[in-house]
Amino acid sequence: TAWRILQLGGSELDAVEKGCGQCEIDQCDGSVGYGGSPDESGETTLDAMIMDGNTMEVGAVADLRHVKNAIGVARKVIEHTKHTLLVGESASLFAVRMGFPYEDLTTQKSLSMYSKWLNQSCQPNYWKNVVPDSSKSCGPYKRLEKVTCEERTISQRSVHNHDTIGMVVIGESGTVASGTSTNGGVHKIPGRVGDSPIAGAGSYADSTAGGAAATGDGDVMMRFLPSYQAVEYMRMGTDPTVACQKVISRIQKYAPKFFGAVICANTTGSYGAACNKIPGFTQFHFMVYSPLLSQPAEQVVDCI
Helix, strand or coil: HHHHHHHCCCCHHHHHHHHHHHHHHHCCHHHCCEEEEEEEECCCCEEEEEECCCCCEEEEEEECCCCCCCHHHHHHHHHHCCCCCCEEHHHHHHHHCCCCCCCCCCHHHHHHHHHHHHCCCCCCCCCCCCCCCCCCCCCCEEECCCCCCCCCCCHCCCCCCCCCEEEEEECCCCEEEEEEEECCCCCCCCCCCCCCEEEEEEEEEEEECEEEEEEEHHHHHHHHHHHHHHHHHHHHCCCHHHHHHHHHHHHHHCCCCCCEEEEECCCCCCCEECCCEEEEEEEEEEEEECCCCCCEEEEEECCC
């Protein structure tokens, strides 16, 4: 879809918006768009961002409710406001003012995921250091007066319980745009915002260097601004694959068991990706389309 927009004369920003928007419609992988990843109260909320590498403008929405086209709303943040990020119910009201329909994002599938989770004592979840014991029961939780236990590892959660559509578009003249869209981690605590709508974390674009986008455990990854860091490595002349690997290695020092991957592309059209190797996730697949290809090609990298 993104490639077709470019061929029809659309801008790089148009391509990112329509490409990610197609995934929202298709509910890619169940982790993009409506009807997936219900939070602790059973609601699906969306995070998205889009970035213009020429002007460095960013539009983003987080914890967006009742509006399906999250990246479309993010684009309107660039076009019609002087802001960068809008959140929650207020972002939904903005979306409606911009002409987006107010719809239910819940489906039978997301409802059944939520019911199943409740029936298995709300496991797994994202709480720690609370009473009652969050590893055995549902809340409501209160904080422990004395914090003595350590944070549990995330390995008990499936590596397939969250994902993102991340896209980097390099135009003919070297113009760069990037974007992301996701419905976040399954059974997240309401109000949680991941890395996807945060500039430099979920994605980053700079037409003087390149673009990058990330997927995985956003709560860990956003602390390292991996997309920004990867673009800075490419600015210094680092090969895109190596830039991605360096970013992953940096996070590994602090969170060796994190689930995540980064894609990188520079202004000459070179690209690469890297991922962190954990059980059940040893390779990362991503798609590439270029003038040298007659159709999108799947690429695979071994995790490090």
